[in-house]
Amino acid sequence: MLTIDQATYDAIVGHAKRDHPDEACGIVAGPEGTDRPERFIEMVNAAGSPTFYEFDSTELLQLYKDLWANDEEPVIVYHSHTATEAYPSRTDIGLANEPNAHYVLVSTREHGNDSGPVEFRSYRIVDGTVTEEEISVVPTLDPAV
Known part of the structure; x- marks a missing residue:
């Protein structure tokens, strides 16, 4: 199960709506081994495409350097x-x-960048196997977890 706070959920949806009709992409980092999505990082879709996303290689390299320096890892990869x-x-x-x-995938197909709802789903993808998981949106992440 993915547990995500409302502010991060809203940030991901906001990015998806802003970039529509192109695909948006980014990650949410968290402390290594915690499964806590804490730091929202909006990335540039280097492909600039409505049907494909690609992280900018220079931006991605810098991101991973920052993650390693802060003992963080990607908890959520979204587009x-x-x-x-x-x-x-x-x-x-x-x-x-x-x-x-x-x-995390967000579909903006129904309302684009207008104010309607989006489809927001989460998956685990390991060795080519896709497994959908439940999402719990909470007001804030409990620091004790």
């Missing part, structure tokens, strides 16, 4: 789908290289 459901494509599955991460 949006602008014309299809929030389910990983074959390409998404092939790019999933963080076995401990939650892969």
Whole structure:
């Protein structure tokens, strides 16, 4: 199960809506081994595409340097789908290289960047196997967890 605070949920949805009609992408980092999504990091979709996302390689390298320096890891890897459901494509599955991460997909196909609801789903993707998981959106993350 993915437990995410409301502010982070809103930030991911806001990014997806802002970048529509192009796909948005980013990560939420957390302390290594905790499964706590704490630090929202909006990334640039280097592909600039409505059907594909690609992290900028220079930005991604710097991100990983920062994560290692802070003893953090990607807890959530997210991106949006602008014309299809929030389910990983074959390409998404092939790019999933963080076995401990939650892969969040947001579909903006119904309302675009207007104020309607989005489809927000989370998956674990390990060795090409996709497993959907429940999401619990909480007001704030409990620091004791």
